[in-house]
Amino acid sequence: MPQQFEFPKTQIPSLKLNPKTVYGVLGVLAGLWILSGIYTVAADEEAVVLRFGKLTLPIVGPGLSYHWPGPIERVYIRSVTNVYREEIGFRTTSPGRSAQRPHESLMLTGDENIIDVQMVVQYRVDDLVKALFNVKTLGVFQESTEGLVHDASEAALRQVVGRHGIDETLTEGKETVQAEIKDKLQELLNRYDAGLIIDEVKLQRVRPPAQVEAAFKDVASAKEDRERLENEAHGYQNDLIPKARGGAKKMLRGADAYKIERITRARGDADRFRAVYKEYQKAPDVTETRIYVETMEKILPGMQKYIIKSDATGGGGLINLLNLNQPQRPQATGTDQE
Amino acid sequence: MRSAAGVLIGLFVILFGANLVSFTVTEVQQVVVTQFGEKIRVITEPGLYFKYPDPIQKTTYFDKWLLEYDAEPEQVFTRDKKMLVLDNYARWRIIDPYLFMQSLQTVDRALKRLRDIVKSELLKELGRHELSEVVALNRESIMELVTARCDSTARTFGIEILDVRVKRADLPPENEAAVFERMRAEREREAKGYRSEGEERALEIRADTDLEAAQIKAAAYEESQRIRGEGDAEALRIYAAAYTGAEEFYEFSRTLEAYEQALDENTVLVQPMDTDFFKYLQGK
Numbered sequence: 001m002p003q004q005f006e007f008p009k010t011q012i013p014s015l016k017l018n019p020k021t022v023y024g025v026l027g028v029l030a031g032l033w034i035l036s037g038i039y040t041v042a043a044d045e046e047a048v049v050l051r052f053g054k055l056t057l058p059i060v061g062p063g064l065s066y067h068w069p070g071p072i073e074r075v076y077i078r079s080v081t082n083v084y085r086e087e088i089g090f091r092t093t094s095p096g097r098s099a100q101r102p103h104e105s106l107m108l109t110g111d112e113n114i115i116d117v118q119m120v121v122q123y124r125v126d127d128l129v130k131a132l133f134n135v136k137t138l139g140v141f142q143e144s145t146e147g148l149v150h151d152a153s154e155a156a157l158r159q160v161v162g163r164h165g166i167d168e169t170l171t172e173g174k175e176t177v178q179a180e181i182k183d184k185l186q187e188l189l190n191r192y193d194a195g196l197i198i199d200e201v202k203l204q205r206v207r208p209p210a211q212v213e214a215a216f217k218d219v220a221s222a223k224e225d226r227e228r229l230e231n232e233a234h235g236y237q238n239d240l241i242p243k244a245r246g247g248a249k250k251m252l253r254g255a256d257a258y259k260i261e262r263i264t265r266a267r268g269d270a271d272r273f274r275a276v277y278k279e280y281q282k283a284p285d286v287t288e289t290r291i292y293v294e295t296m297e298k299i300l301p302g303m304q305k306y307i308i309k310s311d312a313t314g315g316g317g318l319i320n321l322l323n324l325n326q327p328q329r330p331q332a333t334g335t336d337q338e
Numbered sequence: 339m340r341s342a343a344g345v346l347i348g349l350f351v352i353l354f355g356a357n358l359v360s361f362t363v364t365e366v367q368q369v370v371v372t373q374f375g376e377k378i379r380v381i382t383e384p385g386l387y388f389k390y391p392d393p394i395q396k397t398t399y400f401d402k403w404l405l406e407y408d409a410e411p412e413q414v415f416t417r418d419k420k421m422l423v424l425d426n427y428a429r430w431r432i433i434d435p436y437l438f439m440q441s442l443q444t445v446d447r448a449l450k451r452l453r454d455i456v457k458s459e460l461l462k463e464l465g466r467h468e469l470s471e472v473v474a475l476n477r478e479s480i481m482e483l484v485t486a487r488c489d490s491t492a493r494t495f496g497i498e499i500l501d502v503r504v505k506r507a508d509l510p511p512e513n514e515a516a517v518f519e520r521m522r523a524e525r526e527r528e529a530k531g532y533r534s535e536g537e538e539r540a541l542e543i544r545a546d547t548d549l550e551a552a553q554i555k556a557a558a559y560e561e562s563q564r565i566r567g568e569g570d571a572e573a574l575r576i577y578a579a580a581y582t583g584a585e586e587f588y589e590f591s592r593t594l595e596a597y598e599q600a601l602d603e604n605t606v607l608v609q610p611m612d613t614d615f616f617k618y619l620q621g622k
Contacts, residue, residue, distance in 0.1 A: 019342035026345070052386035053364030071362075108508060110474040113521050133365040135429075137406040151408070151427045155503045162473045162507070166521075191501060192404055192429055211518040215525035222529035226536030233543035244551035248558030255562030259569030266573035270580030276591070277584045288590060295594040296615050299601050306608040307616055 037069035044081040046128050050074045059128060076132055080125045083199060086149050088157055089118035090204075106209060107158050113166040118205040121153045121185065123198045130195025138194060148194060153201075156184040170206055178203050358391045366403040368435045372396050380436050400435045404500065405445065407452045413510065414461055420469040421513065425506040428456055428485075430492065430499045437496030448497065452488075456502055459487045472507060 040063070041047045047060035051073045060075075067073040089105030090098045102116075109115050125131045131138060137147045160180045161169055169177050182201040189196050208216040280287045362385070363369050369381040373395045381387060382402065389395040407428040414424050430452065432438045442448045463484050464472055472480065481503055489499040509517060581588040601607075611620045 022342040022346065026349075050364060050384070052384075053362040053367070054384040054386075055365055103506070103508075106508065107506070108473045110470075112470060112473065112517065114509075114514060114517055133403060135404040136366070136401060148404075148406070148429070151406075151503070151505055154505045155427075158504070158506060159477050162477060188501070188503075208521070209518065212521045212525065215522040215529075219525050219529045219532065222532035226532045226539070229533075229536035229540040230543065233540035233547075236544055237547040240547050240551050241554070244554040248554045251555075251558040251562045252565070255565035255569075259565050259572075262566075262569035262573040263576065266576040270576050273580050273584075273588065273591075277587055280587055284587075288587075291591060291594060292614065295597060299597050300607075302603045302605075303601055304603070304606045306606065307619065308608060308610055 033069055037067045039075055040064050041077055044079050045077050046080045047075050047077045048128055048132060055129060078128055080128055083122050083124055086121040086153050088153050107161050109161055109166040109169060110163050111165040114209050115161065115166050115169055116207050116209045117161060117203060119157055120202045120204055122200045123196050125195060126197035127195035130193055134193045134195060148192060152185055152188040156181050156188060160184055174203055174206060360386060360388050361397055362386050366401060368400050368402045370398045370435050370439050377436055398439055400432050400438060404429050404431050407449055409453055412457060414464045416464055416469045416472055417466055418468045421510050422472060423508045423510055424504055426502060426504045428452060428499055428502045430497055432496055433498045434496030441495045455488050455491050459484045477504060
């Protein structure tokens with residue numbers, strides 16, 4: 001140690017320092033050193049001051065502040081409103097573009113199927129002191145995608161997906177799964193006392209792995225086919241039943257018409273008969289003869305007639321001679337004249 | 339001039355000397371102070387501390403905050419002889435810096451030791467469970483158990499293991515292919531089921547429709563026949579009422595009417611002359 005004191009001793013006299021200059025320079029340096037302790041905290045930030053490595057409370061809020069400079073005190077200024085983002089199963093490489101991470105996104109479900117899930121976790125600093133000093137590889141302030149939050153997110157995601165069946169996670173259970181992951185992740189971060197709070201856990205893409213996606217899509221189209229077949233059958237039903245009902249109505253109306261016609265005609269016939277009979281009764285014989293003769297007059301001209309002597313009817317000899325199967329008008333006329 | 343140099347020298351000496359005998363411990367550090375290799379004190383509280391200069395008293399710094407242990411993926415067998423690729427991590431911290439310094443010295447060596455501890459505990463515990471338990475229900479309780487066992491072993495090195503956690507538990511690639519095949523088969527079966535269900539429903543609806551249509555038609559026929567019957571019966575009654583008491587005249591007039599309808603040009607009439615109509619042909 002004495003040697004170290006020797007070294008400046010031999011140097012200084014040759015410099016010929018003016019005391020005023022020395023004090024002036026020292027004063028300026030000291031002033032600058034003192035002034036270097038001024039710092040500002042923005043509206044969304046908080047500052048933590050360590051004096052000789054030890055935390056001094058309270059935490060400094062937004063505004064202009066001062067701390068002892070240099071080795072005495074150090075200040076850490078961090079945003080506490082900024083929302084940080086952790087990506088599982090993919091990485092955003094540039095806005096709108098992302099790289100897949102299949103080893104992160106493919107995982108086993110509770111029913112031992114494999115599902116492809118991408119997740120985004122959004123979180124904030126809740127307790128700046130804890131976030132700064134409790135966990136070395138937190139990931140938040142290191143601008144690193146690997147770290148505690150990423151590890152815990154992956155663990156929580158897989159654990160929760162492992163508790164649910166693939167269909168549940170793919171469809172109606174998605175919200176539940178999301179909520180469970182959020183709770184689990186928060187629980188883990190609390191266990192590590194990381195001073196972080198999870199704002200949101202969002203399952204970005206949940207789908208069957210590419211290798212089996214076609215089969216899953218076919219299930220969806222099979223469901224549609226089922227609907228389609230059923231709808232077609234309903235179409236057939238909607239076509240046929242009204243027609244049958246129409247036909248039935250037509251048949252019933254027809255029957256009604258028949259009934260009315262039948263009865264009305266019968267009444268008409270009856271009235272006519274009664275009217276005729278009433279007149280007939282006034283002179284039965286004459287009327288009967290008249291009707292008979294008139295009728296004969298009407299019907300006989302159209303017929304083939306064979307009028308024979310009364311005694312010939314007994315033997316029937318003449319009838320045997322007639323060709324009754326092929327009656328012909330000329331023959332008939334001929335016999336008529338006989 | 340002398341005093342100016344003196345001030346400079348004085349400042350230099352103070353700063354150098356202070357640096358030699360003082361040290362700071364931050365919030366994330368802890369320090370073991372040794373004197374010729376012998377432990378003097380262990381400092382876990384942050385702040386400014388003093389000691390004898392270096393060759394006499396030495397400080398060794400250790401992390402106080404939570405540290406990471408991220409293992410390479412391991413292949414493990416479950417009780418049902420299935421292989422899982424397990425990627426796990428642990429979070430740990432040094433709780434007894436002096437013990438840690440004696441047994442492991444550095445974080446690098448600690449990580450190697452942690453790897454041995456965690457791996458053996460995981461293999462042991464997972465060998466007792468079936469794959470489905472590891473993946474699904476039991477993961478939490480398995481991990482609690484493994485964490486507790488690792489922790490109690492690690493404490494002999496001055497380490498606390500806060501959490502051992504499985505990040506990923508996946509099937510090896512060759513088994514994945516089998517799972518995909520099974521998934522595909524399951525979905526195909528499901529799709530077939532839906533289509534057959536559709537056919538079934540469609541056939542049922544069509545058959546129901548045919549039945550309903552037949553019922554509607556038959557019921558209509560039944561009703562219409564009844565109505566027609568009523569018409570016929572009523573007509574019969576009206577006729578009967580009209581003709582009762584005039585049977586002979588009815589027979590006479592109706593028969594003649596019927597002649598008009600029934601007899602046409604194809605009718606051959608063979609009549610003896612002594613009928614009423616022809617009797618005058620014989621002469622008076």
